Amino acid sequence: xxxxxxxxxxxxxxxxxxxxxxxxxxxxxxxxxxxxxxxxxxxxxxxxxxxxxxxxxxxxxxxxxxxxxxxxxxxxxxxxxxxxxxxxxxxxxxxxxxxxxxxxxxxxxxxxxxxx
Amino acid sequence: xxxxxxxxxxxxxxxxxxxxxxxxxxxxxxxxxxxxxxxxxxxxxxxxxxxxxxxxxxxxxxxxxxxxxxxxxxxxxxxxxxxxxxxxxxxxxxxxxxxxxxxxxxxxxxxxxxxxxx
Numbered sequence: 553x554x555x556x557x558x559x560x561x562x563x564x565x566x567x568x569x570x571x572x573x574x575x576x577x578x579x580x581x582x583x584x585x586x587x588x589x590x591x592x593x594x595x596x597x598x599x600x601x602x603x604x605x606x607x608x609x610x611x612x613x614x615x616x617x618x619x620x621x622x623x624x625x626x627x628x629x630x631x632x633x634x635x636x637x638x639x640x641x642x643x644x645x646x647x648x649x650x651x652x653x654x655x656x657x658x659x660x661x662x663x664x665x666x667x668x
Numbered sequence: 669x670x671x672x673x674x675x676x677x678x679x680x681x682x683x684x685x686x687x688x689x690x691x692x693x694x695x696x697x698x699x700x701x702x703x704x705x706x707x708x709x710x711x712x713x714x715x716x717x718x719x720x721x722x723x724x725x726x727x728x729x730x731x732x733x734x735x736x737x738x739x740x741x742x743x744x745x746x747x748x749x750x751x752x753x754x755x756x757x758x759x760x761x762x763x764x765x766x767x768x769x770x771x772x773x774x775x776x777x778x779x780x781x782x783x784x785x786x
Binding site for chain 1: 699700701703705707710711712713714715718720721757759763764765773774775776778779
C-alpha cells in the first residue's frame, strides 16, 4: 500500500484551464503539505494543513487553493493555469504539526504538471 | 533566516567507491534537525537520514552516514560503496525546533545530482 498517494501522475493542460491534484495518506498523520519543484529541481513549500486547518500559507497566487476534507486528504485546485505553473507538485505528510526538528516528511510520487 | 547550501550541482563517482555530498546551513536557532532525501529519476522523494543538532554521534543508516560538524554548520552525506542505483538527485534539508510556537517549515537545498559510473 502506498503511504502517500497523489493523482494524477501527469497532467497536461492548456493555459486558462482549471485543474485539481488529489492527495491521500494512509499513515494516520496529522499534517499534510504541498511542495512545488521547479524546473531547476528547487523544492519550495506552498501550503500545510494540520487536521484540516491551514497552518502554512506561503506567498502563493490565490489561483492556488488547497482543500482538506479530512486529515487524510489534501487536494490542490489551480484556477486559470499559467505557463509558469508548469512544475512537479509533491504532496507530503508528517506525524505531528511540524513543531519539532526531527519530524520527517513522507512524500508522494509527484504530479508533473505541464501547461501549454 | 534559514538557509541550506549545496555547492555541488553534480558529481561523478566510480562504483564501489565512497562519495561525500556537501551541505552547509545557516541558522541562529540552537535546536534544529538536518535531513537528506534522495530523488531518483523516477521522481519520488525518499528519506535517507536524520541528524539532530544535539545528537552526540553522527547519524548512520546502512551505507549512508552524516558527517555533522556543528561548529562549521555542515552536514555532509557520505555514501559508502556506491552502487549504480545510487545515481539520483540528493537534497539536504533543515527544520528548526519551535516548541510552543508556529509550525516551522522543512527547507530544502538546491540538490546535488550524483552519477555512479560502472
